[in-house]
Amino acid sequence: MTLRLVEFVVGGNEASDLLPVRSPALLRAHGARRGFWTVLDEGPVERCLALLLEREDGAWVAHHVAADAGAENGRTEDGEALAHHDGWVYVFGSHFGSKAGPLRPRRAFVARFREEDAATGVLPVRVVRNRFRLHRAVNDALAGSALVPLPPGERVRARFIVETLARGTARQKSWVSRLTPDDLPLNVEAAAFTPAGTVLLGLRFPVTADGEPILVELAGVPDMFEAEPAWPRAVGAYAVTGVTPPGALTGFRAVAPLPDGGYAAVIGSIDALGKGSVLLDDHPMGGDVTSRHIRFRAPRTAEGAAHLLAAELVADLAPFHHVEGLAELDGSCFYVTDEDHRVALWVD
Numbered sequence: 001m002t003l004r005l006v007e008f009v010v011g012g013n014e015a016s017d018l019l020p021v022r023s024p025a026l027l028r029a030h031g032a033r034r035g036f037w038t039v040l041d042e043g044p045v046e047r048c049l050a051l052l053l054e055r056e057d058g059a060w061v062a063h064h065v066a067a068d069a070g071a072e073n074g075r076t077e078d079g080e081a082l083a084h085h086d087g088w089v090y091v092f093g094s095h096f097g098s099k100a101g102p103l104r105p106r107r108a109f110v111a112r113f114r115e116e117d118a119a120t121g122v123l124p125v126r127v128v129r130n131r132f133r134l135h136r137a138v139n140d141a142l143a144g145s146a147l148v149p150l151p152p153g154e155r156v157r158a159r160f161i162v163e164t165l166a167r168g169t170a171r172q173k174s175w176v177s178r179l180t181p182d183d184l185p186l187n188v189e190a191a192a193f194t195p196a197g198t199v200l201l202g203l204r205f206p207v208t209a210d211g212e213p214i215l216v217e218l219a220g221v222p223d224m225f226e227a228e229p230a231w232p233r234a235v236g237a238y239a240v241t242g243v244t245p246p247g248a249l250t251g252f253r254a255v256a257p258l259p260d261g262g263y264a265a266v267i268g269s270i271d272a273l274g275k276g277s278v279l280l281d282d283h284p285m286g287g288d289v290t291s292r293h294i295r296f297r298a299p300r301t302a303e304g305a306a307h308l309l310a311a312e313l314v315a316d317l318a319p320f321h322h323v324e325g326l327a328e329l330d331g332s333c334f335y336v337t338d339e340d341h342r343v344a345l346w347v348d
Contacts, residue, residue, distance in 0.1 A: 004347045006344075007342060008342065016041055019036060020329055026051075033055070033056050039081075052343065067113070067124070067125045070126075080190075085193040090221070091111040093106075094189065095132075097164075102161075103179075131175040136178040136179075142216070150206055150209050151209075159278050164179060188202070194257075202253075211248055212241055213252045215239075217238070218234055236307075241308050243294045250267040251268070256326055261297070262296060266294075266317070266324075270283065297309065317335065323338075334348075
């Protein structure tokens with residue numbers, strides 16, 4: 001596969017995920033024939049939304065979107081995954097922590113906005129911080145499933161779970177009741193809604209004991225945004241099989257729905273090399289893994305749904321270790337990579 005690079009500088013930060021723009025009004029407002037949403041790392045979500053747009057003349061431009069999260073301004077960080085549902089764009093926080101831990105409550109959030117609102121001024125963004133409720137739902141789902149997750153190493157458990165519990169207890173945080181010493185730290189990197197309205201969360205960590213990437217299916221995510229919110233519940237947990245290189249550990253980096261009801265995805269390393277990752281200290285086989293573009297069929301949202309999903313390899317994206325988003329659109333594949341201080345879009 002030969003890829004063409006389109007390079008942007010957007011807010012001096014790197015990008016996560018790639019979501020096609022569906023709103024004709026938004027494209028018209030920018031004189032664009034197509035485009036993608038991306039979310040920038042690290043900062044609060046309202047400062048980290050951007051558009052990558054192809055104008056009618058074929059030139060690509062980036063637009064840093066002005067947004068307002070109201071009372072939640074400045075109270076989130078590390079948006080990682082984007083997904084469309086029912087006219088909304090959803091943004092999922094990583095629910096993780098820094099490379100050395102602990103877990104950070106600011107990253108345990110889901111936000112959403114109306115895509116068309118970005119065409120007319122400052123974009124209103126609604127944020128719901130779940131205070132580890134999603135962490136609890138996912139951990140309970142994994143514990144009750146047929147999957148066997150890879151046990152975290154002792155350093156991972158100490159830095160991400162034990163230290164989080166200690167800090168929360170010392171600060172008298174109510175969310176400590178939603179963590180237990182045996183929990184797995186979650187790193188949410190990908191999301192896609194199903195036709196049934198559930199959402200598939202792609203986890204970068206944990207992975208299975210065989211090193212394969214895990215999806216957890218949640219119902220009720222939109223209910224978080226009601227006047228009287230209800231919290232998501234897990235309805236399935238799945239391992240995607242047949243695409244992890246022998247001896248490696250691979251987690252999800254991106255998931256995108258396809259018109260035929262299947263899904264495209266990127267899998268790759270469980271954390272970045274050379275950045276002090278405690279995960280890689282305990283699990284070095286998850287580091288030097290190049291990204292892979294795969295496809296798989298959707299799980300059935302029903303009791304007894306298969307927990308193993310066979311996948312096919314579309315492309316080995318070597319030498320890239322850091323593909324963060326993909327889209328299959330208009331007969332082309334688009335990838336965005338995690339680069340220092342720039343956004344890199346690759347087009348086949």
